[in-house]
Amino acid sequence: MDSAQLAAVRRSFDQAARGYDAAAVLQREVADRLDERLGLMRMAPKRILDLGSGTGFAAPFLSRRFPRAERIALDLAPAMLGQERARRGLRQRVLGPANHFVCGDMHHLPLADASVDMIWSNLALQWADDPLTVFHECRRVLRPEGLFLFASFGPYTLSELRSTFAQVDTHTHINRFVDMHELGDGLLATSFASPVMEMERITLTYADLKAVLRDLKAMGAHTVLERDQFGLMGRVRWQALVAAYERFVQADGRFPATFEIVYGHAWAGMPKRPKYPQGETVIRWQSR
Numbered sequence: 586m587d588s589a590q591l592a593a594v595r596r597s598f599d600q601a602a603r604g605y606d607a608a609a610v611l612q613r614e615v616a617d618r619l620d621e622r623l624g625l626m627r628m629a630p631k632r633i634l635d636l637g638s639g640t641g642f643a644a645p646f647l648s649r650r651f652p653r654a655e656r657i658a659l660d661l662a663p664a665m666l667g668q669e670r671a672r673r674g675l676r677q678r679v680l681g682p683a684n685h686f687v688c689g690d691m692h693h694l695p696l697a698d699a700s701v702d703m704i705w706s707n708l709a710l711q712w713a714d715d716p717l718t719v720f721h722e723c724r725r726v727l728r729p730e731g732l733f734l735f736a737s738f739g740p741y742t743l744s745e746l747r748s749t750f751a752q753v754d755t756h757t758h759i760n761r762f763v764d765m766h767e768l769g770d771g772l773l774a775t776s777f778a779s780p781v782m783e784m785e786r787i788t789l790t791y792a793d794l795k796a797v798l799r800d801l802k803a804m805g806a807h808t809v810l811e812r813d814q815f816g817l818m819g820r821v822r823w824q825a826l827v828a829a830y831e832r833f834v835q836a837d838g839r840f841p842a843t844f845e846i847v848y849g850h851a852w853a854g855m856p857k858r859p860k861y862p863q864g865e866t867v868i869r870w871q872s873r
Contacts, residue, residue, distance in 0.1 A: 637709020
């Protein structure tokens with residue numbers, strides 16, 4: 586992702602920050618489901634990276650499960666971090682004693698090697714320009730046997746809207762998302778161990794097409810591609826878009842928007858032991 590695209594993504598989420606919580610119904614639901622998966626794992630992390638933390642949805646989940654753990658909230662958009670910081674004083678007892686706020690790019694994590702025990706990422710990875718680079722960075726900052734747990738959008742996301750736009754013009758209005766199998770392969774390629782991948786589809790419904798697009802914009806999820814061109818859509822073209830979407834309208838008149846949610850988790854394997862010639866014994870010691 587070049588500097589212009591990075592700035593556009595940051596600007597998109599900065600603009601959405603103030604009204605983000607009101608629109609982020611899907612983010613809350615997926616956070617609940619990530620938390621359920623986390624409940625099946627036995628661990629006691631001392632430091633957790635909340636990757637793509639947004640306005641801090643994960644804070645109550647993580648502080649409840651791991652009350653003594655430090656949490657590093659990292660997000661590309663400073664306004665998103667600002668929303669959580671603004672509430673920090675009101676939720677001091679809920680959040681726990683050690684929370685840090687870092688504005689940074691997930692492709693280049695500003696953290697030391699082997700510095701965190703767990704990485705939680707709720708619906709942020711889909712905005713990565715290169716997921717493999719992000720996986721490399723996550724593997725680098727995780728300590729041995731650390732957990733990487735995430736949820737991302739899959740390629741079926743907003744299929745109704747994608748199909749509808751395809752009937753109106755040839756522009757790219759919806760981001761392309763990586764599928765479950767490719768993400769699993771990426772975990773293996775970056776030396777993660779025992780990856781587990783799951784997928785489900787969640788459908789939200791709206792009163793009309795304007796409500797669908799308004800909600801996407803409010804949660805910062807609208808694509809940064811062709812954004813100016815979309816803003817110039819005329820009345821005739823808009824009516825054609827609505828007509829094309831109507832084939833998806835449900836019996837109760839609601840407009841559906843389907844999201845494919847990909848869940849994944851994997852572990853940072855132990856460092857490989859060096860190989861020595863047959864019969865040679867190496868004794869490690871450290872002076873006091």
